[in-house]
Amino acid sequence: MSKSQNISIIYRSDSEDVYHFCQKITSTLEARSHKVTKFKQSDSKVASEAFKNNNPDMIIVVGGDGTYLSAVRTLNGLDTPILGVNFGSLGYLTETRKEDAEIRLEQYFSGKLEKRPRSLLQVQGVDRAGAVLFQKEVLNDIVLERGARPQLVSLEVKCNDKIVSTIKADGLIVSTPTGSTAYNLAAGGPILHPEASVFTVTPIAPHSLTSRPLVFPDSAVLSLEVLTTQNRAQITLDGRTHSTLNEGITLKVSKSPKTHFVLRDPNRNYFDILKEKLNFGERSGC
Numbered sequence: 001m002s003k004s005q006n007i008s009i010i011y012r013s014d015s016e017d018v019y020h021f022c023q024k025i026t027s028t029l030e031a032r033s034h035k036v037t038k039f040k041q042s043d044s045k046v047a048s049e050a051f052k053n054n055n056p057d058m059i060i061v062v063g064g065d066g067t068y069l070s071a072v073r074t075l076n077g078l079d080t081p082i083l084g085v086n087f088g089s090l091g092y093l094t095e096t097r098k099e100d101a102e103i104r105l106e107q108y109f110s111g112k113l114e115k116r117p118r119s120l121l122q123v124q125g126v127d128r129a130g131a132v133l134f135q136k137e138v139l140n141d142i143v144l145e146r147g148a149r150p151q152l153v154s155l156e157v158k159c160n161d162k163i164v165s166t167i168k169a170d171g172l173i174v175s176t177p178t179g180s181t182a183y184n185l186a187a188g189g190p191i192l193h194p195e196a197s198v199f200t201v202t203p204i205a206p207h208s209l210t211s212r213p214l215v216f217p218d219s220a221v222l223s224l225e226v227l228t229t230q231n232r233a234q235i236t237l238d239g240r241t242h243s244t245l246n247e248g249i250t251l252k253v254s255k256s257p258k259t260h261f262v263l264r265d266p267n268r269n270y271f272d273i274l275k276e277k278l279n280f281g282e283r284s285g286c
Helices: 016-030 041-053 065-075 098-109 270-278
Strands: 006-011 035-040 058-063 082-086 114-126 132-138 141-145 153-159 162-169 171-175 198-204 214-217 222-226 232-237 240-246 250-264
Touching (some): 006 041, 016 035, 016 058, 016 098, 035 041, 041 065, 058 065, 065 082, 132 240, 141 153, 141 250, 153 232, 162 171, 162 198
Parallel strands (some): 006 035, 006 058, 082 250
Antiparallel strands (some): 114 132, 114 250, 153 222, 171 198, 198 214, 222 250
């Protein structure tokens, strides 16, 4: 039997099925002498403080991909690995089926699960004087969009301080490899292997046939600016509205020095997940 571990469960709190599942998993773990602490997804501040004082060995996320992203925010850069159990719809990040959860836990305690790295993006809001107004990490994507405004947004994109393009569109998505199968894919961006050392910039409904998705090395630093005083863009980080990008503020995007880790069954490769979740490679009916 493996040594006692400190395990946290973060779960979606709007489902009786999720609650009962968490109770069952907790009983199983405690019977093996592991310490278990449960947090609702809405208790992120409480969980974040707890993790600062006592970093868990593993986190089990029970819910959908939104619950998983919330758990990553709660970790705030800690490298604690996450096992995601799917109680959502697609379950791309929470890839473990609830029927397989106890099998995955057995694999984890016997050292048979892989701890795989996932890159994060660091995003900073910087004013004209160079002061950093905010700094956040994202696992999936940074989205700039017009929101409820009827006008398109005009954005200037720079890479390492060199102008790449001016884009007029409904918005723009900067995506990590992990997030490439989310909004980026829906907007026509490429699918990236989750361990690729790149990130993408994908326009949302651009007002030009020549505005195409771009792939950058993750050693690059992107700068994003709105072009006029009448222009502004809503900033959304991993699906959560953050603030507004106004004229005079530059959004700096680069690879974060922090790394997220996911626990995966080594017998399931990335393309198995694409086939299962997105029907990748299957022929459509003729």
